Amino acid sequence: MISEIISQKEGEEGCVPGFQVKEYQVEYNGGFQKDHPLTQVFFDDCAGNEGLAFEVSHPDFQVDEEMNLVARRDMMDSGTVMFIHGVNEQADDMAQVDIVGAPPRSPQTLREILGLGQIQPYRSKRALFAPRMHVNENMEPPFPKVIGTVMSPGMENDHIFHMTGSGADQDPKGVFTINRVTGEVSVSQELDREAISSYTLEVSVTDLSGKLVEGPVALLVDVNDQNDNRPIFKETRYAGEVLEGSPTGTVVMTMTAEDADDPRLQNAVLRYNIVRQSPDKPSPNMFYINPESGNIVTVISPTLLDRETLPTTQYELEIVAQDMKGRDVGLTGTATATITITDKNDHAPEFTHSLFQANVDEGSTGVAVNLTVDDRDDPATGAWRAIYSIINGDPTQNFEIQTNPDNNEGMLSVVKPLDYESVVFHTLLIKVENEDPLVPDVGYGSSSTATVHITVLDVNEGPVFFPDPLQVTKMENIPLGSFVALLNATDPDVLQSQSIRFAVLRDPANWLSVNPVRGTVNTSANLDRESPYVHDNKYTAIFMATDNGNRPASGTGTLVIHLEDYNDNAPYVHPSVVRVCEDTKDSVVIVGGRDRDIHPNAGPFKIELGKQPGLEKTWKVSRVNNTHAQIMLLQSMKRANYQLPLVVTDSGLPPLSNSTEIKVQVCTCKKNRMDCSSAGSVCSNLMMLLGLVLVLLLVSVVCVVCICLL
Secondary structure (H helix, E strand, O other), X not given: XXXXXXXXXXXOOOOOOEEOOOEEEEEOOOOEOEOOOOEEOOEEXXXXXXXXXXXXXXXXXXXXXXXXXXXXXXXXXXXXXXXXXXXXXXXXXXXXXXXXXXXXXXXXXXHHHXXXXXXXXXXXXXXXXXXXXXXXXXXXXXXXXXXXXXXXXXXXXXXXXXXXXXXXXXXOOOOEEEOOOOOEEEEOOOOOOOOOOEEEEEEEEEEOOOOEEEEEEXXXXXXXXXXXXXXXXXXXXXXXXXXXXXXXXXXXXXXXXXXXXXXXXXHHOOEEEEEEEEOOOOXXXXXXXXXXXXXXXXXXXXXXXXXXXXXXXXXXXXEEEEOHHHOOOOOEEEEEEEEEEEOOOOOOOEXXXXXXXXXEEOOOOEEEEEEOEEOOOOOOOOOOOEEEEEEEOOOOOOEEEEEOXXXXXXXEEEOOOOOOOOOOEEEEEEEXXXXXXXXXXXXXXXXXXXXXXXXXXXXXXXXXXXXXXXXXXXXXXXXXXXXXXXXXXXXXXXXOOOOEEEEEEEOOOOOXXXXXXXXXXXXXXXXXXXXXXXXXXXXXXXXXXEEOOOOOOEEEEEEEEEEEOOOOOOOEEEOOEEEEEOOHHHOEEEEEEEOOOOOOOOOOOEEEEOOOOOHHHHEEEEEOOOOEEEEEEOOOOOOEEEEEEEEEEOOOOOOOEEEEEEEEEEEEEEOOEEEOOOHXXXXXXXXXXXXXXXXXXXXXXXXOOOXXXX
């Protein structure tokens, strides 16, 4: 038996998993002997071929342990082509064996005709046999290529094969075809396993009239994976961080890629590696990536992983993911990892000086001195930001410290004015800490405290009034020049001999005057409690006291005069205009007394008719309560306007009375409506009405006198 090998190497360098030779030829010399090698196949999964198994499309052939193709029994009929399928966890591939010179296969024995010669599991119990077929993706032209043969022992000359299903007569159509006579199945185009990994077809046998003879049976075609997809990271750049001083082996981050190839094969088994670290100081191998999990961990010692001594706080790693378990033949994908060394509070803040000094004018407030510190931790973090506190020397809380967020300096400010005459020197003890706590093995030392000397400078201060405000009580309308109050102002500059002069600064009503030397306040005008300058019975004036220093200083004080009421305002009646109906039964109105004075110089009020004779026959005034009275029309009168004289008296001691008049409009009232439209055309003064009656008694001529008072 002579065999010839036609080699089709794939790849120019390295190992490619699968059959190293894809096509073999065996010469047919009349038959095959059992266990006699026909040809040796070459299969390498690039990992030792562990667990490798072969399946031959012809049930009477097998591949032995030495990878020789042998017959299972002595036989004459082999057919013209067979396929060998090799598979394990690392590889899955197909090879083709052409039997040169062999006649087409036909049944030779009754067992073969009946299908009893088939060896399980290579052949089902059915007569029509469609072995599982395999085809490599990315096969190169020319097409079509035979991938296997469907066999029917009962095939006759008038029988033909048919194939249906997705990939044949259904989308995607025409991928596979079957020789209607021989049953050879061919692929007609290049396939992509990542698009469709397998096809399920159906094969049947009919006679020429289309009558079904055998089948249908399922035909499974698997697309063998080729390593044609590179690993791909989801991101091109990844970011992670690790705390300085972290123990060796600390996980920083995880980087994983994906491979679209068959996950059952090494084509999609990835391994990770760091190929570049920038910068490479203090060590080019500061980090390590687990080749299988993609976990990036620290390798550098905790003492060297010191953010304050490293040349940079960010390191860039170039990560390569390679399939085929990282072997040189594998495809690669890359991504970048940026690792930031984060800060921990392992450095206490320290004052740049142990002593700070400042001069402050007495009486002033604001920033006195800026305290500076050094901190080697990361700026703008809680491990760097400073918190200042006064731990001694400020019992009256005249000072406070705030942190300047821009430069971390402590701004020591005076919040309560200092007094030179009380304390000239202030000595403060200041402590500085961080917002974040220090790590356990670091503490605050003596450099975290500082002393501040504050010297108070003497300033000519203005006189101070006491009490302020000064409050007195006076009766309104006291005589001009009456004593009101004595102003009291002292000069805080007790170490200087200075005189004080007083002046009026604000006197809204111009009622007061002050003696510039003695500070006595007297009235210069009448004090009027009812004045618009008086609020809530209080009149307020402001005075100024000025010393005679080199640069004169002044101070202000307030005088509040509580004014007591004097009965100097007569009461009056409100409202001044009322309406009544000409019909006496509805002619009642209510009026009230008012007074600008206050109790007891106001109500109760007494309201009564004026002293003109005859009024009591037409009008009646009666008391309703302490402030109001009722006016009633006693007899019907013509619709007109009338002036009704009234007298109102308050309750002051002595009481004040006011003779006044109110206008009474007599109107026509019908159905809850009051018509006063023509009231102005009739005499409206009661005195004129009495005079008219007198004239009617003296003369016989009827005279109508109309005097309009409105």
